[in-house]
Amino acid sequence: MATQGPFDTVAQPAESEWLVQPPPESRTRERRGLSESTVIGFAAVVIFFILWQGVGFVRTTWPDGVSLGPITFIAPSQLFLPAPLDVFKAFQAYVQDGRIWKDMAVSGQELMTGYLAAVVLGIVLGLLVGWYKRLRYALDPFITFLYATPRIVLLPLFIIWFGIGVESKIAVVFLGAIFAILINTAAGVRNLDANLIKVARSFGASDLQLFRTIALPGSVPFILTGLRLGIGHALTGVIVGELVAAQFGVGQMMAVAGATFQSAKVFAGLFIIAGTGMLMTFTLQKLEQRFEAWRPRPN
Amino acid sequence: MRATAVKLEARRVAIHYRRQRSGLNLIAVDGVDLRVDEGEFLSIVGPSGCGKTTFLNAVDGLIPIASGSLLLDGNEISSPGPDRAMVFQQPSLLPWRTVTRNVVYGLEMQHRAGRESRETAARLIDLVGLQGFADAWPSELSGGMQQRVNLARALATDPEVLLLDEPFAALDAQTRETMQQELLRIWGATRKTAIFITHDITEAVYLADRVIVFTARPGRIKLDVKIELPRPRDLRLKRDARFIDYERMIWETIREEVIRSESRGQAIA
Ligand SMILES: Nc1ncnc2c1ncn2[C@@H]1O[C@H](COP(=O)(O)OP(=O)(O)O)[C@@H](O)[C@H]1O
Ligand SMILES: [Mg+2]
Numbered sequence: 001m002a003t004q005g006p007f008d009t010v011a012q013p014a015e016s017e018w019l020v021q022p023p024p025e026s027r028t029r030e031r032r033g034l035s036e037s038t039v040i041g042f043a044a045v046v047i048f049f050i051l052w053q054g055v056g057f058v059r060t061t062w063p064d065g066v067s068l069g070p071i072t073f074i075a076p077s078q079l080f081l082p083a084p085l086d087v088f089k090a091f092q093a094y095v096q097d098g099r100i101w102k103d104m105a106v107s108g109q110e111l112m113t114g115y116l117a118a119v120v121l122g123i124v125l126g127l128l129v130g131w132y133k134r135l136r137y138a139l140d141p142f143i144t145f146l147y148a149t150p151r152i153v154l155l156p157l158f159i160i161w162f163g164i165g166v167e168s169k170i171a172v173v174f175l176g177a178i179f180a181i182l183i184n185t186a187a188g189v190r191n192l193d194a195n196l197i198k199v200a201r202s203f204g205a206s207d208l209q210l211f212r213t214i215a216l217p218g219s220v221p222f223i224l225t226g227l228r229l230g231i232g233h234a235l236t237g238v239i240v241g242e243l244v245a246a247q248f249g250v251g252q253m254m255a256v257a258g259a260t261f262q263s264a265k266v267f268a269g270l271f272i273i274a275g276t277g278m279l280m281t282f283t284l285q286k287l288e289q290r291f292e293a294w295r296p297r298p299n
Numbered sequence: 300m301r302a303t304a305v306k307l308e309a310r311r312v313a314i315h316y317r318r319q320r321s322g323l324n325l326i327a328v329d330g331v332d333l334r335v336d337e338g339e340f341l342s343i344v345g346p347s348g349c350g351k352t353t354f355l356n357a358v359d360g361l362i363p364i365a366s367g368s369l370l371l372d373g374n375e376i377s378s379p380g381p382d383r384a385m386v387f388q389q390p391s392l393l394p395w396r397t398v399t400r401n402v403v404y405g406l407e408m409q410h411r412a413g414r415e416s417r418e419t420a421a422r423l424i425d426l427v428g429l430q431g432f433a434d435a436w437p438s439e440l441s442g443g444m445q446q447r448v449n450l451a452r453a454l455a456t457d458p459e460v461l462l463l464d465e466p467f468a469a470l471d472a473q474t475r476e477t478m479q480q481e482l483l484r485i486w487g488a489t490r491k492t493a494i495f496i497t498h499d500i501t502e503a504v505y506l507a508d509r510v511i512v513f514t515a516r517p518g519r520i521k522l523d524v525k526i527e528l529p530r531p532r533d534l535r536l537k538r539d540a541r542f543i544d545y546e547r548m549i550w551e552t553i554r555e556e557v558i559r560s561e562s563r564g565q566a567i568a
Contacts, residue, residue: 195391203408217395294395296438
């Protein structure tokens with residue numbers, strides 16, 4: 001073999017040579033998927049529940065209160081603030097008597113039907129309104145009026161029109177969610193990079209091509225924001241709708257439980273709603289990560 | 300001597316913009332007469348706001364002309380076409396497409412994308428010196444690298460006329476010189492007709508067979524010089540006495556123009 005000077009070979013190192021083993025400590029953490037934020041957040045939640053349960057413990061141990069010198073502390077009654085274990089028991093009872101499935105099915109149907117209809121129509125209308133100036137001029141007064149009005153106030157009308165079944169709730173969920181989606185989508189289209197439109201035109205793109213390759217992908221971040229805001233509006237619509245008038249549903253259960261002073265059951269309903277909202281937001285986040293692989297990742 | 304065909308011809312071309320407020324028209328370009336030969340590299344310089352971009356957009360077919368005629372191969376230009384491609388001042392890459400998919404974008408829009416377009420893209424990515432970045436996102440590239448993609452995207456459609464609107468203006472001096480050399484290398488290999496807009500006189504002289512100076516708005520042709528310097532050129536040419544003479548002549552013309560427009564502006568104000 002010919003002898004070579006140190007600079008004779010400039011071969012690129014294979015990709016594997018660029019990969020470096022991270023120091024052992026950080027590796028184990030990564031494998032368990034435990035970031036600092038997860039650990040601290042989880043610990044805070046655990047502490048919160050322990051303290052909350054502590055209130056219940058004080059109540060059962062010292063029903064007449066604890067005296068520290070001249071001051072007497074009395075734990076709030078179970079009616080006022082049930083402890084987490086009470087809530088859990090109420091939840092168990094709710095599961096065992098079987099009502100939960102019917103309620104969740106009804107609320108779920110109202111939420112999903114209304115929300116999905118709002119998503120489809122909100123995106124389509126938003127794209128059109130963003131794209132066609134004249135359509136925007138025509139629809140702007142209505143959108144502004146309805147967006148400025150809390151749509152929940154339409155509930156009495158919807159109950160007259162559609163009755164106290166799922167239909168009135170679907171209508172409220174739909175109207176609650178659609179405007180956030182529509183308005184954000186339209187803003188996405190209107191904020192398109194004019195340079196990109198010029199590029200498309202310069203290469204002879206048709207309107208449809210321009211729409212598909214620039215307008216649609218360009219407004220995805222805005223659409224996703226609208227979808228996220230829409231979830232909150234949709235959940236509010238279902239629950240408030242059921243609180244007002246309904247035969248079944250998680251909100252209706254809470255209304256009855258509240259009227260009959262079953263506060264633990266009200267809390268159980270609250271956790272169901274919160275869980276649903278978190279699940280939907282989480283699903284949307286996964287969707288966002290898929291759509292936005294191209295975004296620069298902040299370090 | 301080889302007879303050269305006229306590729307592009309502008310006759311008394313005027314371009315107007317409609318002003319939203321006053322309803323009056325702004326004359327951006329007024330009475331441009333110009334012939335560009337096939338395979339010629341033409342640079343256009345002029346004070347900022349004199350209508351260079353406007354003129355180039357009209358050649359690309361993006362905006363209509365108000366009067367005169369603008370002919371490509373003898374046919375009136377009325378819309379963008381696959382025989383022209385623009386390298387924009389901003390890289391203007393689609394951020395949600397990888398480098399490869401940005402390079403084939405023009406082909407897609409012209410319904411010419413096929414199985415071989417991936418190979419075309421790979422070849423062009425090599426040509427502009429971006430080996431290994433085929434699957435990178437634009438956000439992962441520096442400004443200079445993005446401009447290379449912008450160039451590759453225009454070359455991908457294999458246009459007969461390449462239109463370049465200050466493509467290197469936003470780059471640092473070092474990168475700009477590298478890009479100039481790259482462009483000359485690529486142009487030398489393809490010999491496409493090229494119209495290159497810049498406000499950098501050195502760049503104009505270095506690249507072009509011919510430099511045109513536009514007057515301050517409305518844009519007209521003030522000076523038209525053939526750059527008779529040998530090719531292939533390298534950066535040492537920028538210190539050649541003849542090169543510097545060309546630069547000085549063009550610089551004087553532009554200075555005159557700027558002073559004229561400033562005194563006119565003050566008279567109005
Ligand atoms: N879209 C437009 N609408 C109205 N006026 C414009 C528009 N684009 C450019 N102009 C005006 O036309 C003139 C020429 O602009 P431009 O061609 O961009 O100049 P340059 O590229 O030489 O700097 C400028 O005065 C500018 O203000
Ligand atoms: Mg310009």
